Amino acid sequence: MGLSIYDSLKNLFSEKRIVFWHDNKKEMYEEFLEIKLEKVEKIEIKNNEFSIKHKILKEKPDQKFLVYKSEFEETDSKDNWLLDIEKYSKIFNADKIKIWMNEFDFEPYFIDHIKKHRIFFNSERRKKILKEKLKKEDDTSILKKKMLLVISESEEDIEGLVGTLFDECFFNEDSKLKLIKRCGLEEFMWKLFENEYNYKKSAYYLKYWPY
Secondary structure, three states: OOOOHHHHHHHHHOOOOEEEEEOOOOOOHHHHHHOOOOOEEEEEOOOOHHHHHHHHHHHOOOOEEEEEEOOOOOOOHHHOOOHHHHHOOEEEEOOHHHHHHHHHOOOHHHHHHHHHOHHHHOOHHHHHHHHHHOOOOOOHHHHHHHHHHHHHOOOOOHHHHHHHHHHHHHOOOOHHHHHHHHOOOHHHHHHHHHHHHOOOOOHHHHHHOOO
């Protein structure tokens, strides 16, 4: 598998004292808040560039800093107090898709599938379980199959997924089915059932599972 966010940042800090975390879509903010790196202080830019610069250069000149930056408006270099520091620091680009591709060591052709099913990868727990199930030779079809098994919390093959959905139906639950739909895996699941069991989504299903 490729490098995780933690490992990527750790490598950058092995080269430089200061790392800027660029997140222009602000889609990795929760990850920034959660990440913990030994002997690294985290700072968020919030119209406080001058105070950050003073802390980095004067107050704590030996301290390592992870500086989170989510706003990239065009400003005159004279107004950007951190520009000179940023130029000689390391940059960590927080693009979720790229990070996941690297983290799982996916081949380039996986990228469209990762984008389509990105909600699945938003969960650290689901990613951890998927990593345990995946093999280097798995293609995109096997990837989606194993994603379904992760959601259904099944150690078995397709039979476990079917059993989980039947159990949900029996107990009038739908949480796993809704998650499958949110993750963009419902269409693939029904094609899988059709290929494996020649079973198609029926009117009975629509009556009791109208999701």
